[in-house]
Amino acid sequence: xxxxxxxxxxxxxxxxxxxxxxxxxxxxxxxxxxxxxxxxxxxxxxxxxxxxxxxxxxxxxxxxxxxxxxxxxxxxxxxxxxxxxxxxxxxxxxxxxxxxxxxxxxxxxxxxxx
Amino acid sequence: xxxxxxxxxxxxxxxxxxxxxxxxxxxxxxxxxxxxxxxxxxxxxxxxxxxxxxxxxxxxxxxxxxxxxxxxxxxxxxxxxxxxxxxxxxxxxxxxxxxxxxxxxxxxxxxxxx
Numbered sequence: 287x288x289x290x291x292x293x294x295x296x297x298x299x300x301x302x303x304x305x306x307x308x309x310x311x312x313x314x315x316x317x318x319x320x321x322x323x324x325x326x327x328x329x330x331x332x333x334x335x336x337x338x339x340x341x342x343x344x345x346x347x348x349x350x351x352x353x354x355x356x357x358x359x360x361x362x363x364x365x366x367x368x369x370x371x372x373x374x375x376x377x378x379x380x381x382x383x384x385x386x387x388x389x390x391x392x393x394x395x396x397x398x399x400x
Numbered sequence: 401x402x403x404x405x406x407x408x409x410x411x412x413x414x415x416x417x418x419x420x421x422x423x424x425x426x427x428x429x430x431x432x433x434x435x436x437x438x439x440x441x442x443x444x445x446x447x448x449x450x451x452x453x454x455x456x457x458x459x460x461x462x463x464x465x466x467x468x469x470x471x472x473x474x475x476x477x478x479x480x481x482x483x484x485x486x487x488x489x490x491x492x493x494x495x496x497x498x499x500x501x502x503x504x505x506x507x508x509x510x511x512x513x514x
Contacts (some may be wrong), residue, residue, distance in 0.1 A: 290443075303473040318504070329490065329504040342501060377443055386451045388492065389502055391443035 288312045290392035292378050298398045304366040307395045309378030310359055318361045319389060320346075320353055321377040331379075335361065336383060368399045402493045404429040405504035414513045417477040419463075423491030423507050426472065433474040434492040434502070435465055443484060450474060460483070486512045 291310040299305055311318050318336040333343035338355040346353065350369070355361045365372055375396050381389035403426045413419055432451050436444040448459025455467040461484075462472055466478045474491060491505040 321504075328506045331501060331503070334501055379444075386449075386496065388434070388446050388449060391436075391445065393443045 287388055288390075289396050290378055290380050292342070292376075292392035294395055295393065296396045298400065299325040299368055301369055301399055303399075304364065305368050305372075305397060305399075307363045307376050307378075307397070309361040309363075309380075309392060311361065311380030312390055313359075315380035315382050316358075317381045317383055317389070318355060319377075319379040319381075320361070321379065321391075321396070322377045323377060324373075332363070332376075341361050365397075368397075370399045374396050384393075402431060402495055404433075404493045404505040405413060406491050406508050407507060409506065409508045410511065412511040415483055416480050419476070419481045419485065419511065421476040421489050421491075421510065423465075423474045423476065424472050424503060425474060425491075425493045427493060427495055429495050432438065432494045432496075433465075433467060434494075435459065435463070435474075435476050436490045436492060436504075438490065438507075440487075441462055447476070447489075477487045477503045478491045480509075481512045483512050483514065486510055 293308050313316040317336045322330045332346040333353040335355050352364045375394040377394045379389045379391045405424045434449045435447040438444045446450045448457045458464045463478045488507045488509050490507045492502050494500045494502045
């Protein structure tokens with residue numbers, strides 16, 4: 287059963303530490319999204335890629351967040367340095383182009399920054 | 401840019417009662433519309449989607465939604481609620497285009513009373 291795989295599932299870290307979240311999209315999907323979910327803001331799109339190229343990262347705080355796709359099977363989201371306000375669930379999702387197709391979500395990385 | 405509005409944050413129904421979750425969209429071009437469901441501590445999964453074919457769309461778990469262009473709505477319904485339907489429901493919109501992305505509403509929490 288094809289699915290999006292995210293690691294780590296849970297992470298507790300101290301303020302100022304670097305956090306790296308990883309995502310393995312479904313094989314054959316060429317579009318990858320990073321979303322952040324909080325109680326206050328709901329689901330926010332941080333960044334997305336098509337064919338490994340970043341299309342839009344306007345939702346991401348540029349000073350501390352970075353997103354990359356080193357290859358077609360791996361997407362990463364880094365926070366450096368982390369802050370308590372970054373505590374959230376981070377979801378990776380993937381889908382095939384063109385638009386209108388379903389995107390599939392991973393189970394999320396639950397981040398707590400203390 | 402496209403957007404969706406989900407009025408209210410919480411709906412409570414009795415088991416066996418009709419479920420109606422409202423979604424209105426804004427888009428300057430024909431939209432693609434989606435409903436996703438999120439169970440506690442899980443990622444989002446697709447319930448159903450509208451991609452310009454039939455205006456009445458049937459999804460999983462007995463849910464359906466009707467696209468009404470004149471009302472810019474895509475409300476989700478289920479004739480008879482089950483306890484297992486308790487979850488958070490998200491409406492989302494995208495449009496055709498190479499760089500199109502999926503934009504989510506704030507979500508509605510559905511509670512089902514015994």
